[in-house]
Amino acid sequence: MAVHMFLLLLVLSVVVADEEPFVGVNIGTDLSDMPHPTQVVALLKAQQIRHVRLFDADQAMLIALAKTGIQVVVSVPNEELLAIGQSNSTAANWVSRNVVAHYPATNITAICVGSDVLTTLPNAAKVLVNALKYIHSALVAANLDRQIKVSSPFSSSIILDSFPPSQAFFNRSLNPVLVPMLDFLQSTGSYLMLNIYPYYDYVQSNGVIPLDYALFKPLPPNKEAVDSNTLLHYSNVFDAVVDAAYFAMAFLNYTNIPVVVTESGWPSKGDSKEPDATIDNANTYNSNLIKHVFNKTGTPKHPGIAVSTYIYELYNEDMKPGLLSEKNWGLFDADGDPVYILHVTGAGAMLANDTTNQTYCMAKDGADPKMLQAALDWACGPGKVDCDPLLQGNACYEPDNVIAHATYAFDTYYHSMGKSPEACDFNGVASISTTDPSHGSCLFSGSLGKNGTFGNITAPSMNSTDSDSSACNLNSCGFTSLTMGIGFLMWGVFLL
Known part of the structure; x- marks a missing residue:
């Protein structure tokens, strides 16, 4: 993907098993109304984003980031690469x-020297390794080479025959640059920076790659892709590409260079020829990506070793050229409003898109659908939750699936009970989150509107004289299965 974008994504640190993985965000600046650097930093702090990647080294941005503790990756823009690659003094x-x-006031941890150079600037490729070495030499002279790593992000398209991953190899025509670069990364303890876009892999596969496989959605074992050489099972495109990079490096006898994903995301809007660039798909991909990193699942080749990743990107960039989707990769609009509310239960408050200290009760991803249905029936029956908004045609009917409907009922009950932790259990299928699950006109109890006032949904009355209903948390009362006139779909998709 062309790189003129903003820079906020996570700081790069060597990814090894004993280090905590992180998720950061890129910050692009092609906005007609780009927020002031102090506003950008305020948003980062509110969202508890601790790792950012800049596509340049903007002085005002670096000053605004000083003394925040946020780890920053700065970049040598592609247009400066030739000069730096030909002059040690320029570097x-x-x-x-x-x-x-x-x-150290601004916590710079890595330098990206160019971006996608091999695929977008082939004429500059011949000086790339020199540029890396010159930048590193300058860090050595400043005694900063141990604190700040140097690398260059590559498009995953440089990997050929990427599935099965065990057969992957780098485009051999690039070896005159890749081999000395890998030597450099290995000798300096740096990492391979890779830009991975399952959206493009899916779009360009002409139907070969299923959408659920690109979106990190849970797949039954018989739907997973199997590497016939290693018998490793792959349930998503992201892991397959990461492992393909590891196998491609191993093919060249480099086995100890970690991978950090410098760009990954999904567009939330597209034109008529981009039907899968939707808010739901963008939310699903980025939410699943964040949880995948923080759950330390790792990849089939390196289980338990999470791949730190920078989300592309912080803001929608309305000035970006190209298709409509190019302008809509952001998590936020220029005014700081979230494009969608991420479902990142389990990732703490990082990128919760909520700065109000509100808590919500949400159905757990992956919970048994029958257990969810039973809990939903109880909440809308003995639990005395007003579930009319879930009826067809009403505000919270869509998305019409059990996890979405259960989340509404659970959260309403939780708020009506004074947000007592015991009121958000439902036999283990619910958990408390800082993520506001409101969407569209479906506002949840306690949700704040964009004008800073509380939403217009009020908790239903729970003033019952029946002791077995008003204080139940489903551990002491059990379930009562009710037949309801709500079109619940019992399916295995556990994301809104």
């Missing part, structure tokens, strides 16, 4: 001006 001046002048 030294760049490091002095854009790194040394700001460190």
Whole structure:
């Protein structure tokens, strides 16, 4: 993907088993109304984003990030690459001006030297390794080489025959650059920066790649892709591409260089030829990606070793050229309003898209559908929740699935009971989250509207004289299965 984008994504640190994985965000600046750097930093703090990637080394942005503790990746823009790759002194001046002048107040942890150089700037590829070495030499001279890593992000398209992953190899025509670069990364303890876009893999596969496989949706074992050589099972495109990179490096005898994903995401809007660029799909992909990283699932080749990843991107960039989807990769609009509310239960408050300290009761992803249905029936029956908004045609009917409807009922009951932790259990199929599950005109109890006032949904009355209904948390009362006139769909998709 072309790189003129903003920079906020996570700071790069070597990804090994004993280090905590992180999720960051890229910050692009092609906005007609780009927020001031202090506003950007305020949003980062409110969202508890601790890792960002900049596509340049904007001085105002670096000053605004000072003393925040946020880990920052700065970049040598592609247009400056030729000059730096041909002059050690030019590289030294760049490091002095854009790194040394700001460190350590601004917590710079890595430098991206260009981006997608091999696929977008082939004429500059011949000086890429020199540029890396010159930048690193300047860090050595400043005694910062141990604190700040140097690498260059590549498009995953440089990997050929990427499935099965065990057969993957790098485009051999790039070996004159790749081999010395991998030597550099290995000798300096750095990592391979890779941009992975399952959206494009899916679109370009002409139907070969299922949408659920691209979106990280749970798949039954018989739907997973199997590497016939290793017998490893792959349930998503992201893991398959990461492992393909590891196998491609191993093919060249490099087995100890970690992978950090510098860009990944999904567009929330597209034109008529981009039907899968939707808010629901973008929410599903990014929510699942965040949970995948923080759950430390790792990949089939490296289980338990999570791949730290930068989400592309912080803001929608309305000035980006190209298709409509190019303008709509952001998590937020320029005014700081979320494009959608991420479902990141289990990832803490990071990117919860909610700064109000509100809590909500949500159905757990992956919970047994029958257990959810029984809990939903109880909440709308003995639990005395007003479930009319879930009826067809009403505000919270869509999306019409059991996890969405159960979340509405659970959260309404939870708020009516004073947000007592015991009121958000439902036999283990619910949990408390800081993520506001409101969507469209379906506002949940306690949700704040964009004008900063509480939403217009009020908790239903629970003033019952029946002791077995008003204080039940489903552990002491059990379930009562009711027949309801609500079109519940019992399916295995556990994301809104």
